[in-house]
Amino acid sequence: MADTAHPDPKDPQLLKRIEETLDTIRPYLMADGGSVRLQDVTDDMVVELELLGACGTCPMSMMTLRAGIEQAIKRSVPEVTRVEAVAPAQIA
Secondary structure, eight states: OOOTTSOOTTOHHHHHHHHHHHHHHHHHHHHTTEEEEEEEEOTTOEEEEEEEEGGGTOTTHHHIIIIIIIHHHHHHOTTOOEEEEEOOOOOO
16 A cells, blocks of 8 residues: 555556546647646655646746646645646757
8 A cells, every 4th residue: 555645656557647637638728829748746745747838938838837838736635735847848
């Protein structure tokens, strides 16, 4: 049984719940030319997202991240403590 005090950030079910929540938000972001990609979930349950397309340059992206995306994720996945935008993953 999972330890609810210390959830596993790599748990496939947790990642699936985050992706499912992002899937509900993506159509709205895509309507404005943007999107998000899940990069990682840290050990302290911070969701790291890459802002894509117009979201990467939009002056309102941080408001969208905090008021929209973060709230939706925290509502669906209460184990998440915070959502942060990160730089695109580098391909080796």
